[in-house]
Amino acid sequence: MLVHFSGSSRSIGKDIFLYRKIITAIRSSGHAISHDWIETAWLMKQGKGRDAKGWDLHTILLEVEAGIEAAEVAIVEATGASTLGVGYELALSLQRKKPTLILIDERYSKDSYAIALKHDLLIIKTYNSFNLTKIITTFLEDNTINNKELRFNFVIDRRIYNHLRVKSFRSGKTKAEILRDLLLDDIEKSHH
Amino acid sequence: MIIYFSANHRTLNKNLPVYRTIVEAIQKNGSSLASSWLEAAVIRNERTDSEIPWKDIFYESQIGIQNATAAVVEASGASAFGNGYEVAYALAYGKPTLVLIAESEVRDSYASGLSHEALTIRKYQPENIEAIVKEFILSLRRSR
Numbered sequence: 001m002l003v004h005f006s007g008s009s010r011s012i013g014k015d016i017f018l019y020r021k022i023i024t025a026i027r028s029s030g031h032a033i034s035h036d037w038i039e040t041a042w043l044m045k046q047g048k049g050r051d052a053k054g055w056d057l058h059t060i061l062l063e064v065e066a067g068i069e070a071a072e073v074a075i076v077e078a079t080g081a082s083t084l085g086v087g088y089e090l091a092l093s094l095q096r097k098k099p100t101l102i103l104i105d106e107r108y109s110k111d112s113y114a115i116a117l118k119h120d121l122l123i124i125k126t127y128n129s130f131n132l133t134k135i136i137t138t139f140l141e142d143n144t145i146n147n148k149e150l151r152f153n154f155v156i157d158r159r160i161y162n163h164l165r166v167k168s169f170r171s172g173k174t175k176a177e178i179l180r181d182l183l184l185d186d187i188e189k190s191h192h
Numbered sequence: 193m194i195i196y197f198s199a200n201h202r203t204l205n206k207n208l209p210v211y212r213t214i215v216e217a218i219q220k221n222g223s224s225l226a227s228s229w230l231e232a233a234v235i236r237n238e239r240t241d242s243e244i245p246w247k248d249i250f251y252e253s254q255i256g257i258q259n260a261t262a263a264v265v266e267a268s269g270a271s272a273f274g275n276g277y278e279v280a281y282a283l284a285y286g287k288p289t290l291v292l293i294a295e296s297e298v299r300d301s302y303a304s305g306l307s308h309e310a311l312t313i314r315k316y317q318p319e320n321i322e323a324i325v326k327e328f329i330l331s332l333r334r335s336r
Binding site (some may be wrong): 024057058060078083086087088089090093095110111112113114115116117 | 243244246247249250251267272273274275276277278279280282284298301302303305307331
């Protein structure tokens with residue numbers, strides 16, 4: 001599964017070990033990062049700083065958006081006064097219907113806007129150095145769907161059944177195929 | 193026209209004159225604010241025992257953006273997580289959004305790299321904020 005990770009690149013100097021721990025937890029769970037920005041940001045901070053030539057913000061943000069689009073879930077480190085970019089990327093992840101985990105350092109949770117957010121796809125967890133990995137692996141396990149076919153019972157009334165039966169007869173498709181097509185169409189529309 | 197104005201609560205003390213100029217510019221040009229949070233935040237800041245009420249701020253921002261015609265966001269420098277969330281939220285709701293970035297901080301600003309058809313990004317100096325906000329409101333009126 002591809003995971004998009006958002007964190008403040010401004011605080012990379014202070015938080016590089018934290019971010020590496022998060023990435024390690026993701027990879028150790030058998031998943032991959034959709035947009036691997038951390039080590040680049042770290043090198044720039046060390047050697048070239050934010051004056052690096054060719055550091056094109058528009059291009060970087062396009063890559064971020066592509067990373068969010070490609071990912072199946074998102075993890076956001078949103079402690080304290082984290083940046084506009086992290087808030088923007090969080091909102092994009094939710095708008096793209098990605099289940100999202102927000103991580104907030106428990107020492108600073110009172111100071112965090114993120115603790116107040118509400119969304120059906122959002123899980124907010126305060127963490128410390130001991131439980132961080134467990135929080136991440138639990139979130140990833142809960143959101144891993146195998147590639148096998150999934151089934152569930154779909155209870156309908158007579159009116160829906162008759163409608164499906166007529167459509168099936170006219171189109172030559174099975175009732176299940178008609179429902180799948182409707183849902184795929186809806187998924188497609190929700191991405192635009 | 194109803195405008196939702198957003199800015200960083202954490203840098204309120206430092207940027208209050210700028211925020212007030214923006215609010216006045218919105219009101220002078222015949223628009224009203226979706227949420228009058230600024231002066232309440234000033235009073236709260238004066239009380240040393242006050243925590244920032246993030247839940248209330250979040251709830252009001254969602255309602256404010258949904259009800260507004262457009263949004264104006266001051267997004268300079270190391271601007272807040274909440275402002276980024278609100279910019280994306282306003283754009284998702286199709287609200288024309290003006291993002292203001294202090295000219296001295298453009299290079300450092302994530303917001304300066306954003307692009308969206310409903311988004312207008314402007315660098316400002318204290319002397320020309322009012323003109324920029326006025327131009328944005330006039331452009332909204334022309335497009336209606």
